[in-house]
Amino acid sequence: MTTELRVPREADLDAFLGVLGTAFGGALQVPEEREKWRALAEPDRFLAAWDEDEIVGTAGAFTFRLTVPGGTSVPTAGVTMVSVLPTHRRRGILRSMMRRQLDDVRAWGEPLAVLTASEPEIYGRFGYGVATGQLTARIDTSKVRLALPAGTDDLRVRLVDAYDGGVRERCEALYAERVPLRPGMLARRPGWERVAVHDPEQLRAGASPMQCVLVERDGDLRGYARYAVRAEWDAAGPKGEVLLRNMEALEPAALGALMRYLFDIDLTTWLTIGNRPVDDAWLHMVSDVRRCEIGHRDSLHLRLVDVGAALEARTYAAPVDVVFDVADDFCPWNEGRWRLTGDTKGAACTRTDDAPDLALSVRELGAAYLGGVTLGALAGAGRVREVEWIATSLCCLLVRWL
Numbered sequence: 121m122t123t124e125l126r127v128p129r130e131a132d133l134d135a136f137l138g139v140l141g142t143a144f145g146g147a148l149q150v151p152e153e154r155e156k157w158r159a160l161a162e163p164d165r166f167l168a169a170w171d172e173d174e175i176v177g178t179a180g181a182f183t184f185r186l187t188v189p190g191g192t193s194v195p196t197a198g199v200t201m202v203s204v205l206p207t208h209r210r211r212g213i214l215r216s217m218m219r220r221q222l223d224d225v226r227a228w229g230e231p232l233a234v235l236t237a238s239e240p241e242i243y244g245r246f247g248y249g250v251a252t253g254q255l256t257a258r259i260d261t262s263k264v265r266l267a268l269p270a271g272t273d274d275l276r277v278r279l280v281d282a283y284d285g286g287v288r289e290r291c292e293a294l295y296a297e298r299v300p301l302r303p304g305m306l307a308r309r310p311g312w313e314r315v316a317v318h319d320p321e322q323l324r325a326g327a328s329p330m331q332c333v334l335v336e337r338d339g340d341l342r343g344y345a346r347y348a349v350r351a352e353w354d355a356a357g358p359k360g361e362v363l364l365r366n367m368e369a370l371e372p373a374a375l376g377a378l379m380r381y382l383f384d385i386d387l388t389t390w391l392t393i394g395n396r397p398v399d400d401a402w403l404h405m406v407s408d409v410r411r412c413e414i415g416h417r418d419s420l421h422l423r424l425v426d427v428g429a430a431l432e433a434r435t436y437a438a439p440v441d442v443v444f445d446v447a448d449d450f451c452p453w454n455e456g457r458w459r460l461t462g463d464t465k466g467a468a469c470t471r472t473d474d475a476p477d478l479a480l481s482v483r484e485l486g487a488a489y490l491g492g493v494t495l496g497a498l499a500g501a502g503r504v505r506e507v508e509w510i511a512t513s514l515c516c517l518l519v520r521w522l
């Protein structure tokens with residue numbers, strides 16, 4: 121079987137989304153779900169695999185900007201909509217799409233590609249490393265108490281219509297304010313605020329429509345949370361669950377006010393939280409972390425498409441001067457030795473013939489890139505190798521690379 125890769129035309133989009141829906145077990149049969157993907161579509165950045173006149177594989181790359189350590193916002197491809205029909209799986213179609221896509225991303229001048237994976241095992245072979253984790257929690261709000269920051273009582277808490285266009289825009293503007301403050305956050309294009317409130321009835325699994333609560337000071341938005349409630353009762357009474365969808369706050373008091381609101385919703389005894397940063401500040405507000413049932417999983421998978429440009433785009437918390445020997449058989453233009461020098465003000469990363477200090481694959485560089493994973497930890501797992509003896513002080517600097 122030979123398949124051909126082409127950018128789909130507008131007329132192909134329905135078939136493209138149909139393949140995606142089939143591969144994902146039918147979720148796109150829900151019209152709102154299909155509409156969401158259509159609204160976000162950047163068809164010239166899509167790729168389809170054809171078997172004769174039938175689309176059998178899909179991939180896309182959204183236009184994002186990613187905040188990196190030091191605060192710079194770097195053009196980044198957001199890999200998405202990856203699917204292959206069950207009739208054509210495990211014949212190398214994904215591999216061929218990933219190969220072509222990384223060539224395209226390089227040609228577009230975007231030094232990074234990121235994705236969230238349906239299954240974490242898939243993308244390491246294509247040079248993606250797990251750069252951030254996400255925290256999940258299921259908090260027993262009948263037992264856990266909150267120590268609230270000063271000023272929490274000074275803020276106004278207001279329930280609003282989550283789907284209202286004006287509310288969506290205000291929340292999106294607050295989200296945009298947060299983006300430069302945290303490495304790993306993605307600046308989104310207009311239209312994404314609709315995704316944040318995407319809530320088709322068929323996919324609610326027994327939960328309420330989305331609710332939105334705002335926290336304001338003198339009318340100025342300081343935080344918001346979107347959530348749903350799943351009602352449940354047993355012989356002893358109510359034990360409903362609050363399902364937090366997303367939450368952003370610009371100050372501790374705003375976060376405190378949102379958490380108190382979510383804890384205190386009547387007829388509920390559980391607050392379920394997903395997709396939060398692993399160092400989320402509310403962890404330091406709770407009286408009993410054991411009753412929060414904390415979980416941890418992979419979040420952003422990151423690939424350095426252009427090693428030199430990517431390593432230069434960020435800053436380094438400690439002075440660094442190191443030669444990497446990088447293995448990258450999937451994007452051979454990255455292979456070989458690179459000297460990285462830098463500090464808190466900036467960095468340079470250039471080709472060199474000097475002897476390497478560290479040997480690693482591009483996947484490890486991706487994992488360490490945002491600062492959530494240290495090279496020291498990866499070395500401990502045997503995934504980064506010291507090529508030559510390195511002075512203790514340099515080792516320490518590398519381990520604290522960020």
Ligand SMILES: CC(=O)SCCNC(=O)CCNC(=O)[C@H](O)C(C)(C)COP(=O)(O)OP(=O)(O)OC[C@H]1O[C@@H](n2cnc3c(N)ncnc32)[C@H](O)[C@@H]1OP(=O)(O)O
Pocket residue numbers: 143144199200201202203204205208209210211212213214215216235236237238239241242245
């Ligand atoms: C960013 C995103 O969009 S994530 C969404 C990914 N899509 C899905 O999960 C939808 C359901 N699954 C699918 O559509 C397909 O099974 C895909 C896209 C995951 C894989 O497509 P295929 O064409 O079968 O993959 P392909 O044959 O090119 O495999 C390439 C390699 O990946 C491996 N691989 C493929 N899928 C998986 C998987 N789910 N888990 C582990 N390894 C996998 C293959 O074994 C192969 O390994 P190799 O390098 O050792 O040879």
